[in-house]
Amino acid sequence: MPQPLRLLHRLDATPDAPFPPPERALADPDGLLAVGGDLSPSRFLNAYRSGIFPWFSEGEPILWWCPSQRAVFRSDGVHLSSRLRRRLRNSGWAVRADSAFAQVVAGCAAPRAGQGGGTWITDDMQAAYLALHRLGHAHSIEVFDAEDHLAGGLFGLSFGHMFCGDSMYSVESGASSLALAALARRLRDWGWPLIDAQVPNAHTRRLGVESWPRGRYLAALAGLRDLPPPPGHWRLRFGEWPASALVD
Structure with a gap:
């Protein structure tokens, strides 16, 4: 597993579980905050309402971001x-x-x-x-x-x-x-x-x-x-x- 992913908060299977504070996002790569979870509507809305969004490619785990510049x-x-x-x-x-x-x-x-x-x-x-x-x-x-x-x-x-x-x-x-x-x-x-x-x-x-x-x-x-x-x-x-x- 790439080193940055080892440092991240790993989301569990509970769709309504809170995300970590956005201020904990990594500086490199900028804004990477959490990994895992799912793409259920409740988790999606929780993320966006917290200033967080998913961004990942096919074959990667679900990655959640809140960059330092928006x-x-x-x-x-x-x-x-x-x-x-x-x-x-x-x-x-x-x-x-x-x-x-x-x-x-x-x-x-x-x-x-x-x-x-x-x-x-x-x-x-x-x-x-x-x-x-x-x-x-x-x-x-x-x-x-x-x-x-x-x-x-x-x-x-x-x-x-x-x-x-x-x-x-x-x-x-x-x-x-x-x-x-x-x-x-x-x-x-x-x-x-x-x-x-x-x-x-x-x-x-x-x-x-x-x-x-x-x-x-x-x-x-x-x-x-x-x-x-x-x-x-x-x-x-x-x-x-x-x-x-x-x-x-």
Whole structure:
């Protein structure tokens, strides 16, 4: 067993068992906190509500993370480039929610160039997200083109006044960026200030992601996770947005 795993808290088979404090996460690799457990809905929600998320590859044990720097979008801070805005104005694209959850998760799980054919969204992870969706905790934001074909989207978990994004993908260029902009606009309308993006990358940096120290993110999360969400079904509350309404 690699040395870092020997130093980790090992989760037992009790789904509701607490995680160790995030501050105990390793510095190398940054944020690795615990190993083992399962992907049951109760453990998933316990993790996300504690600022922790699973991230592992096929053949690895379940690994749980809370990095020292957290990628966070402000719901009023997602920026689309001028070039993409111009292209979207007359695209005929539309954005919906929870109308193609399984397809979005499968799209995010598909191997991408530079990943060596692998994916962290394993079959077990896909099954876990589908279970969370059936329970009303996991949601997708989908972009459909003018012919009503799925062009891309994103998915994540929602609780309180918090949305934790897990992954995004595009079949057509710009679709995932539009999905994120639509999510941010709707959350801003609801008074939800933040979107957790876990770990920054070049794409999210271009869209306006910020890197927050772990303590700052955990403090913000604690103030949002128990607030009552608006009533009603997520899909109906989100509505349908034409791309032109999101870029003007």
